[in-house]
Amino acid sequence: MDSVRTCVACRKRAPRTELLRVALQDGRLVADDRAVLPGRGAWVHPTAQCLDRAVSRGMFARALKVSGKPDASPLENRLKTLMDN
Incomplete structure (x- = not known):
């Protein structure tokens, strides 16, 4: 069974595979696709709406x-690439 996490932006619970x-890393927010990076992690839906809300309201911090306020540009660039495909 897939474990459930909560999106930091919309507070909806979803399986890990959907978030x-x-x-x-070094003061920048990065996407951790395989969930292997050390330290705390925050979970978010990979959508522009949830990402924008989380960044603008300081929810990642x-x-x-x-x-x-951590630098969200690496994460925003990564998600734009994902959404364009």
Whole structure:
């Protein structure tokens, strides 16, 4: 059985396979496709709506327990690539 996670943006619960794990590396948010990066992870639906909401409201920083606003550009670029395909 697939474990269930909660999207940090919309707060809806979904199987891990439907969500994208986001981790912090060198102050930047990165997509952790295989869920293997060390440290805390935040889960989000791989949609523009959920990503924009999470970034604009600082939900990744809260979920990852970091102060300040992490750089979301690597994650946004990665998701744009995913959504274009």
